Amino acid sequence: MELKEQTAVQSDLLKSFEEKIGRDDAIEPKDKMPDAYRKHLIRQISQHAHSEVIGMQPEGNWITRAPSLRAKQILLAKIQDEGGHGLYLYSAAETLGISRSEMIEQLHSGKAKYSNIFNYPALNWADIGAIGWLVDGAAIVNQVSLQRTSYGPYSRAMVRICKEESFHQRQGYEIMAKMMAGTADQREMAQDAMNRWWWPALMMFGPHDSESPRSGDAFKWKIKRQSNDELRAKFIDKTVQQAEVIGLTIPDKDLKWNEARGHYDHGPIDWNEFYNVINGNGPCNKQRMDHHKRVHAEGAWVREAAEAYRAKKEKQLFQSKN
């Protein structure tokens, strides 16, 4: 084909794709889609999957130290859910033509990122409460919005994840509520965890809209439905009331209800810290990645043994037939 004809075909394809997006029809794996749409989704979904899996680490530290059998069972179930969420998302990304091995390779090489929040340590039991309540709470706000994302497999994974996540947030809030109803030491621990997790939780929504404009492809193609600041405001508005109920103070002296906007105003977010952690200088970046690489390598024999067992069974079946 002549270059000119090729360009015409390309622009026809783009036009019919964008018409489909305009009708709010979901895009499915075999549908034609622009390369940039595919690339954006692979980046976003794999980052989301890696976040679920890396997110198992800070909580995993506390399984053996949970204060009761009840707490331990709940924490195990929650962490198993996070692993499951990672798998839903890896599967969704695989429908776009990238393999699981490639995604893991990109995580290990640093080409693919995961949520910054998991580069902070879980120092004590109150942190498990704060992670469930604030970190999962922020993730839910984002994920509820993504249930309406334009790519079918991603949207379906989000619907499934949202159904499961609300237990995560409630178990975290219950831990915080119990500590706030306890001794002065316990209340201090809970407030300390709140102070350390509040700002990183706000950063989970990403840069302000002024830095990350709404006009990009992600909005045009309905991958993203609401802006970072809109989602952040939603999270703050509902969390402030929950903090008040159990007597926790939000560590932001500028936090104030703004009647005109119908949202809380909040103090400045320390974006230097945000970029510093993204660039690998957070408290746990190296630990998280070393751990993932080590466990992945140590698990290789299990996958090899499974393949060897399958090969042996197939051989036996073949011999019994002949």
Add this chain to the structure above:
Amino acid sequence: MSADTQLEKWEVFIQSKPGANFVHAGCVHASDKKMALQNARDTYTRRGEGTSIWVVPCDAIVASNPDENDMFFDPANDKTYRMPTFYVMPEGAKAI
């Protein structure tokens, strides 16, 4: 054998209660049928979502091509007499 094998992909279908249709739930990786069923159970039915599971190797699935939808589904488009609303019923007839 390569150390980074991620095993084969299987599509998972779940029946939510006896008598219901099997509905596609997602995908798992596994080396054989038994592992595929167990992984599907652990991944997609942690909250009693299913009474039965089918797993199918991904490469055994044949899918229609969305580019050919017009032609492929064309035979159904002009046969409205397959719909009950096509027919004119006599005034006063009941339970039909």
